[in-house]
Amino acid sequence: MSRTNLVIVGGFLGAGKTTSILSIAKHLLGSGKKIGIVTNDQGSDLVDTNFLAKEGLPVLEVTGGCFCCNFDEFTAKVNELAESEMPDVILAEPVGSCTDLIATLYKPLMHNYVNQFVLRPLSIVADPKRVKRLMMEKEGSPFPNEINYLFRKQMEEADIIILNKADTLKSEEIQAITAFLKEEFKGTDVLVVSAKNGTGIDEWVQVVMGREAMPGSSLDIDYDAYALAEEYLGWLNSAALLKAEKPINVNSFVEKLMNEISIKLKEMNREIAHLKIYGIAQDDWVKASITSIYDEIDFNRTMEKDTEQFNLIINARVNTDPETLRPLVETVLAGVCNETNTETVHLKTECFKPGRPMPKYRMG
Ligand SMILES: Nc1nc2c(ncn2[C@@H]2O[C@H](COP(=O)(O)OP(=O)(O)OP(=O)(O)O)[C@@H](O)[C@H]2O)c(=O)[nH]1
Ligand SMILES: [Mg+2]
Known part of the structure; x- marks a missing residue:
């Protein structure tokens, strides 16, 4: 072979x-x-x-x-x-x-x-x-x-x-x-x-x-x-299902969410290593990233149509502790949902600091 x-x-x-x-x-x-x-x-x-x-x-x-x-x-x-x-x-x-x-x-x-x-x-x-x-x-x-x-x-x-x-x-x-x-x-x-x-x-x-x-x-x-x-990095991975009262622009939703998270971190002088958000509804999807509190959001792709129901995946790696990061992201998400008449039907979040690296093998 x-x-x-x-x-x-x-x-x-x-x-x-x-x-x-x-x-x-x-x-x-x-x-x-x-x-x-x-x-x-x-x-x-x-x-x-x-x-x-x-x-x-x-x-x-x-x-x-x-x-x-x-x-x-x-x-x-x-x-x-x-x-x-x-x-x-x-x-x-x-x-x-x-x-x-x-x-x-x-x-x-x-x-x-x-x-x-x-x-x-x-x-x-x-x-x-x-x-x-x-x-x-x-x-x-x-x-x-x-x-x-x-x-x-x-x-x-x-x-x-x-x-x-x-x-x-x-x-x-x-x-x-x-x-x-x-x-x-x-x-x-x-x-x-x-x-x-x-x-x-x-x-x-x-x-x-x-x-x-x-x-x-x-x-x-x-x-x-x-x-x-690794300990200095707060790690957050969330998956959510959201439902709006009427079709909304998910690109704007993602942009608001990302901007507001970034602004809040900037106020605390906490640098983003990478914040990425992926939104999907049927075959349509949007992906956006930001790699510093001093940078602009970068969209890799945007959704074409407005939609009532969509899934979000949020991956944030930030120079802050998980006890700060989790409520910050959840509060901003709740605020953007409120503003856009959107309900979080389901939200699963993991937020932690990576543990000490313990390689299975190390060959010097
Ligand atoms: N302008 C520009 N942006 C880029 C380029 N390559 C990647 N990016 C952007 O940089 C951001 C991060 O890119 P990723 O490819 O997700 O970076 P990564 O190293 O895989 O990130 P992690 O998996 O989180 O460690 C995204 O917004 C990309 O669009 C490039 O060549 N030029
Ligand atoms: Mg990557």
């Missing part, structure tokens, strides 16, 4: 991993390849899985913790995809607060699954505004030091750093950030990409599929600092 290519696309929350995976998947499908995707999160009810599935892609998820801590579930899902889809390439997105992937994922996979998979180099996607704020500007980071540390560690173990969102940058900025990254992470390839408009995807696919991963030394990482970085 031929071995399946395994391509891992990591990077911090909101960097553009899912958008990149969608773009790479379309590129590979266009050249006649079959693909499969594995998503990952600390909780369940994932915007990313729903979004990729709606795009018609075969996607399975590992929930309730990162790939490293759920190594057996990860390999089970990869095997399930390999059997059901017989893909040429499986694309996997580890959760954006995860690092130390060489020691806890690559090396164990190479040790135990070398006959099944061809492991491709580790790509770490980076949002330029985070590189600037967390690394380049002194005193620029809106996060505690441990989150900056995690961000740096993610890039330190990259085979390829993907400087994403190039469409938001001027060419001088691209040059300055690329030069900075090459200096900070000597010997690491830096590719400039816009996952959103497809620029640079062809080169990325060529580089990643052109060589096999050759994991070198494992990351030198302080697990206490890593655990603290």
